[in-house]
Amino acid sequence: MALLEVEDLSVTFARRGQRAVHAVDGVSFSVDAGEVVGLVGESGCGKSVTSLAIMGLLPKQPGLRVGGKAVFDGTDLLQLDDRSRRDIRGRDIAMIFQDPLSSLNPVIPIGLQVTEVLARHRGMKGETAAKEAAALLDRVGIPDPKRRLKEYPHQLSGGMRQRALIAMAVACQPRLLIADEPTTALDVTIQAQILELLKELVRDSGTALLMITHDLGVVAGMVDTVNVLYGGRVVETARRRPLFRQPRHPYTVGLLGSVPRLDAGRGEKLNPIPGSVRDLLPWPDGCAFAPRCARRIDECVGEPPELVHAHDGRSYRCVNPEPLPGMVPAPREEESA
């Protein structure tokens, strides 16, 4: 059984006098123990809102509606009250955010912020907690950890702050780590360090990782199963290799064609997707990608496309997917069977 099973998750923001925005619309995916799962998409596709909804971190405001299920180890996280949710947060599920400076408290030393987690979930105090905190900082590669404990976030560089945040996240050996764009704010050589660290942690401790990113290169390097999001829906799910080798959803194809590659020659033309996401808010009826899609047919408009489970264990939400090489496009009924 999967460690985290998200089923038909939807998040709606409604404002009086305006059409409700379906930021997340029927998202389903699962994370197995020890697995690295990616949520990939451009800004506005709902990837961060998905993770915040799972963690119960969306600001409580009128007009916010969260539906569906997020079952973690038998418990539906969406049904929990705040108290029991806080018990799970930090202990069983931890989260790392994009900007380490704004997720650390600027007026509290790093040491205290790490030991706070240890005190809350592992009942550690005083000297023991301090020792454990130093060991944690050491584990994530922060040099001279004893001294760093007394320092404030502004005294650390961006990469070190992100390491400190990771130390706090792994303090209780969580079973699931959610990383929301953990390296987007960092320089590329520092990004490489942090990604290596995350890979190591996953390998050594068996923690499952839900990686939220817009960077297909990061996905290619470390994710086992990829969920591509567009317009608040999962449009394609596949293992890493098949996805990159033979993307089926036109959006995935477009995304891969848009990225300049370091190992491609000078002047090779990119194949961008026409239009932009912003043009279409709130999403059109039918397939959200249809207005930008090169393979659009009449059936694309009207009803949102059903999730098609293909024979090779992958799924996509498209009525006219990219054909596999050497395959005559089969009638849709046969393929979905």
Place this chain on the structure above:
Amino acid sequence: MSENDVLVEVRDLKVHFPIKRGVLFDRVVGQVKAVDGVDLSIARGKTYGLVGESGCGKSTLGRALLQLTPPTAGEVSFDGVELTTLPPGKLRSMRRRMQMIFQDPMSSLDPRQNVESILTEGLQTHGIGTDRTDRRRIIGETLDAVGLPRWALSRYPHEFSGGQRQRIGIARALVLGPELIVADEPVSALDVSIQAQVVNLLDELQDSLGLTYLVIAHDLAVVRHISDTVGVMYLGALVEEAPSDRLYNEPLHPYTRALMSAVPVPDPDVEDRRERILLAGDLPSPANPPSGCRFHTRCPWAQPTRCADERPVLRDIGASRVACHWAEQIASGELRPHGVSAQIVRPEGEGDAPGVVSAPTEPGSYV
């Protein structure tokens, strides 16, 4: 390269910002050497890509080249005219020929000006076009060139998406008919699918108008894609410069190698096979750069001799220019990489590093 082919020539360019301290009297306690001796030349009709991590001085170099930030020392010649000694009036008329595209189109476009007014301003300043109809014609042609509809003229920047805003920024640069365009992180604020649109647009414009580009970016893949020549900067100086393909196939400087190996490639097969060179620690503070070769504190190939006390100069190796004492030995495999322990680097103005960097006094020169 003959004289005629070179549009921009930069010689020993330096930009130093004073570090000031004190309440009543500003004592200068040190200097941030943002750009510290850069030589480069940009061929007419070609693209020069400048890459480096944040704080390496690449943006300052771009601004100093256009004289937006006054250089501390050095020379910049544009089409044979020396810019650093040009009187302000003359410099102003030269600006028509060299334009800039900024990273964030939202903050570089005036929210209270509509697109027509944004595009007309430059034309009026430089006295281009005989009357309103003529200017409208020029603006219309520019809009077509960047792929914006005519109805955009009466709209305001907030009514456009990020990609379209960047097109407005490009149109503003293009409308004056420049020869050189300095693009500072032109696509890094955009989503990947939009990024590709803008990259293609820049490519097409270069083909049709014969533009010369200086593209400044942190994304090596983007820079490699659009540049003919790539220069890699580290702490205020060029460490390597080579034709784009050669830089990728045969990186000679240890920093270039590390940078290349750190860029993720969207291909699982490549990712699994690649050898990664992980650099230890962070970029040292440009206020207090390491002695000798500035990269020696993080370099996996650093040697006990020369690296720490002798600053390497750019020298020609094949078609590349490299600032490394040991480039040949590293390329031949004679020297092997070794472990490096990370050193703590203080963020600007914190902890052990000297003082706070105050904004330079002239408006608009703080990057």
